[in-house]
Amino acid sequence: MNSYRTHNCGELSKENIGKKVLISGWLNKKRDHGKLLFLDIRDNYGITQCVIDNDHKDFSVAEAIKLESVIKISGEVIKRSDDTINKNIKTGIIEIQVEDITILNECITLPFQVAQEDDAPEDIRLNFRYLDLRKERLKKNIFLRSKVINFIRKRMIEQGFYEIQTPILSASSPEGARDYLVPSRIHHGKFYALPQAPQIFKQLLMVAGFDKYFQIAPCFRDEDARADRSPGEFYQLDFEMSFVEQDDIFNEIEPLMYDLFKTYTDLEVSPYPFKRITYAESLEKYGTDKPDLRNPLFINDITNCFEDSGFKIFEENIKRGHVIKSIKLPESSNQPRAWFDKMNDWARKNNQKGLGYIIFEDGEFKGPIAKNMKKENLEKIMEITGIKDRDSIFFISNHQNEANIFASQVREKLCDEKKLRNTNKFEFCWIIDYPMFEINKESGKIDFSHNPFSMPQGGLTSLNNEDPLKILAWQFDIVCNGVELSSGAIRNHKTDIMSKAFEIAGYSNNDLKKRFGGLYKAFQYGAPPHGGCAPGIDRIVMLLANEINLREVVPFPMNQQAEDLMLGAPNSIDEKHLKELQLIIREKKNEKN
Secondary structure, three states, X not given: OOOOOOOOOOXXXXXXXXXXXXXXXXXXXXXXXXXXXXXXXXEOOEEEEEEEEXXXXXXXXHHHOOOOOEEEEEEEEEEOXXXXXXXXXXXOOEEEEEEEEEEEEOOOOOOOOOOOOOOOOHHHHHHOHXXXXXXXXXXXHHHHHHHHHHHHHHHHHXXXXXXXXXXXXXXXXXXXXXXXXXXXXXOOOXXXXXXXXOHXXXXXXXXXOOOEEEEEEEEEEEOOOEOOEXXXXXXXXXXXXXXXXXXXXXXXXXXXXXXXXXXXXXXXXXXXXXXXXXXXHHHXXXXXXXXXXXXXOOEEEOHHXXXXXXXXHHHHHHHOOOEEEEXXXXXXXXXXXXXXXXXXXXXXXXXXXXXXXXXXXXXXXXXHHHHOOOHHHHHHHHHHHOOOOOEEXXXXXXXXXXXHHHHHHHHHHHHHHOOOXXXXXXXXXXXEOOEOXXXXXXXXXXXXXXXXXXXXXXXXXXXXXXXXXXXXXXEEEXXXXXXXXXXXXXXXXXXXXXHHHHHHOOOOHHHHHHHHHHHXXXXXXOOXXXXXXXXXXXXXXXXXXXXXXXXXXXXXXXXXXXXXOOOOEOOOOOHHHHHHHOOOXXXXXXXXX
């Protein structure tokens, strides 16, 4: 018989009453009721209450045990009194009458509470992550993560995909985020790179004829942390298919995502096929390419409504190249003036000059802006926005890109102010038709806007004959509740199209062969049309767990400075190791010098 337990802490029930049992676990809580001491013992499976009276030989031992110590208890299972039954736990109808207590490992003073949530700083939580993971909420998140990965893996195999692992040590990529570099001991002065994604390898698998590949892939990017982005590493469902078009990829992933979310949430899930929104439409209506469709508010461009309108500020702004965006907020005219002033102050705190507005009430336009506008211009606003009695409209004036960004923020702010968001739903959509090229803000030259390996719509013909900034790519993102879950694309599989696309972006053919020579060479040996997608595992679990930060669904995350506080990474390397790698650490120079 196992010397630590006959049962775990989540399985005892009324069927075990009268039996002698043995359990082991952590001391979760301790309650002193004078002559009786109650001990809650917790393990991976649940909690069992144990009781010991004050004339027991081990009563003083039990009193002295610190919370989170690991203990073993033997005793008889008895029924709880009716007034102490706990319906919130599986073992709530029974308790163990303690016969023997053994301390397996005593806990020292805890840095924060484990049995209940507290406001411990994040750096303390990450430093003692193994204690943080004992908490029920985090433990459930990690279990959920395991279930999600298992669900995905099973479904992908059922759908005819083969799980294939690609290398972790690879060549550095000159595109995308910064690489994590690994020095080679054997090849002096050369470095491997941890893969930002298995992009090139999965395309090479298509060239090799594997047709349907997937893996739960670790990806490594040296980039700054955000709530929806972990520094260092993350995991994604990476898959690729041959002889496919965009719709084929959508048809593979949509049922999987729908069934996954239906399985692990009680909330409504938007049915497939998911809504498709062009990149241009998304910026126009939502101000972002990551729209939260649970928010019912829309953005309208009403620039022409303010031309020769009488409202001089916006007229002058338009002459300087500004656009005017509007957001209609239904049933809001009854808000006090102080509320509109508060919105104005909020805009100024976000580095804007303010947030203009018009109120429509009792058939009249009201407010400072309306007083200075011509009637015909106000009627044009009514026609475009569909404003109704008791509605109000807020205005954003800036250059196109800045106006989109702030209009998106205003849309979210107004939604939250009026509690308009449908929080009982997961709303999926595809953002499609991304531009192939854009103007690089730093260089002022044409550059790839998203993924250099995407196929341009129209192929070589469009590259040769169209304005590069008007060429669209077979590039798409899947978005859920305002969170980008994945990017994907139909890939460029022809060397002549690749050469021309890179030429437009300022790369010579020699540059292309030098940077992506392996892929370029492979495409000369019969590459099939192919495409794929890579939904982020961490972000999926974050949504399902209703968390707002990825660190709450990752077992051992880094902090925002990409540090592992628990194990002390990154750390210094000893001189012997540096000599083996023939590396020298130079002292960091003062930036002023």
